[in-house]
Amino acid sequence: MPILKRSASFGSSGLPFFNGAGGVSIDPRDRERFFFFMAMMMKTGQTTSDALRAVARAFRSEKNEAVANAIAGLSQKVAQGKSLSQAMQTERRMFTDLHRAAILAGEASNNMQKSFDILRILEDKAINSKRAGLAELLTPLLMLVLSLVSVFNTGLQTLPVMAKLREAQGKPMGVIPGGIMSTTQFCADYWYIFVGFILIATIVIWSLNSNPAGRTSLHALQLKIPVYGQYLIYQTYTQMLLYFPYLIASGVKPKQLIPIMEGLATNSVIRRRIDQFNHVITTGGTLAEAMNRAGFPELIVTPVSVAENYAPTEGHVNDVLIEGMTHAHTLLERMLNDTQRRFIAMASGILWVLGGAVMMLDMLSIVLSQA
Numbered sequence: 321m322p323i324l325k326r327s328a329s330f331g332s333s334g335l336p337f338f339n340g341a342g343g344v345s346i347d348p349r350d351r352e353r354f355f356f357f358m359a360m361m362m363k364t365g366q367t368t369s370d371a372l373r374a375v376a377r378a379f380r381s382e383k384n385e386a387v388a389n390a391i392a393g394l395s396q397k398v399a400q401g402k403s404l405s406q407a408m409q410t411e412r413r414m415f416t417d418l419h420r421a422a423i424l425a426g427e428a429s430n431n432m433q434k435s436f437d438i439l440r441i442l443e444d445k446a447i448n449s450k451r452a453g454l455a456e457l458l459t460p461l462l463m464l465v466l467s468l469v470s471v472f473n474t475g476l477q478t479l480p481v482m483a484k485l486r487e488a489q490g491k492p493m494g495v496i497p498g499g500i501m502s503t504t505q506f507c508a509d510y511w512y513i514f515v516g517f518i519l520i521a522t523i524v525i526w527s528l529n530s531n532p533a534g535r536t537s538l539h540a541l542q543l544k545i546p547v548y549g550q551y552l553i554y555q556t557y558t559q560m561l562l563y564f565p566y567l568i569a570s571g572v573k574p575k576q577l578i579p580i581m582e583g584l585a586t587n588s589v590i591r592r593r594i595d596q597f598n599h600v601i602t603t604g605g606t607l608a609e610a611m612n613r614a615g616f617p618e619l620i621v622t623p624v625s626v627a628e629n630y631a632p633t634e635g636h637v638n639d640v641l642i643e644g645m646t647h648a649h650t651l652l653e654r655m656l657n658d659t660q661r662r663f664i665a666m667a668s669g670i671l672w673v674l675g676g677a678v679m680m681l682d683m684l685s686i687v688l689s690q691a
Contacts (some may be wrong), residue, residue, distance in 0.1 A: 344386045345413045350379070352443040354391070359436035368432065369399040390414060403427055418442070418559065421583030425563050438562055456664050460671035467678035474682050475504025482689040494688040500681060536588040543589055547663040552587060554656040557616055559584050561649035565642045575601055581614075590615075607641075617655070620648045 426435030
């Protein structure tokens with residue numbers, strides 16, 4: 321049975337070190353099709369290098385030369401004796417840590433077809449998730465932007481004219497029209513202050529993200545965002561549980577799951593929790609205990625805990641454990657979808673309220689300036 325081994329070219333997470341941002345970028349839809357083609361090639365019994373060459377020809381026939389050349393380059397490296405996970409080192413813009421972790425999982429379990437199938441599913445879910453989120457947030461966001469543009473136009477163009485007319489009539493300007501006119505005029509006169517603030521904030525965030533301590537602080541703040549932080553946790557654990565059943569079914573031991581989990585945990589705080597998982601597993605603890613220490617929801621740990629009490633026949637895989645983990649993944653995916661819907665609904669509601677409030681202020685300022 322193939323196992324995951326760390327070599328000099330691998331970092332502490334078990335994943336290769338990647339220096340620099342090399343390679344070409346790829347559209348998510350093209351990446352999803354790449355995974356589909358590779359799974360199909362694996363199913364027909366093709367070797368990895370032959371499959372890569374066939375997929376490269378498919379992209380080249382579609383006039384997508386950049387992606388075709390990158391895939392052909394992967395094929396050459398694999399043909400020279402490198403594993404696919406090692407060959408992907410130069411294509412960081414095409415493949416993320418998640419993709420490389422999946423390939424490592426397929427190499428560990430000797431089931432590359434399953435890895436590509438799972439990657440295709442994850443890529444398709446990511447595309448659909450972004451599309452659904454953008455569709456629900458785009459309309460209220462556009463309304464808010466147009467309302468702000470309208471308010472600035474009113475405050476800088478319409479209200480000053482109305483103020484002069486009221487001054488000629490001996491009438492004072494109302495509080496709301498006067499406030500909007502003063503605010504918009506201040507923003508127009510001192511716009512560089514806001515630009516400077518944005519630049520400073522960008523530099524500070526970049527500086528924090530450039531060192532481990534600062535990156536941990538930023539990631540901790542991400543997890544504290546209502547609903548969204550919970551969504552990030554569920555998303556990471558859902559991806560992990562998607563791999564666990566088929567890896568264990570292929571004979572991979574829990575210790576060999578550690579590099580996969582570390583590759584999937586892109587958030588520094590979540591990765592620290594994964595370290596707890598690693599400690600329990602390496603000291604002989606059970607998988608359920610390790611998942612509990614890593615922060616998996618109790619509802620998800622219970623099926624695994626119950627399944628681990630089943631003692632498989634010597635030399636066979638614990639099929640009850642696999643069934644329990646599959647059920648746990650189904651539950652967690654349902655929780656992830658519910659959390660995403662709640663986050664989208666909350667963000668959309670906030671945008672609708674802000675856009676409506678700005679539009680109302682705009683209308684009131686015009687009405688009150690004519691009263």
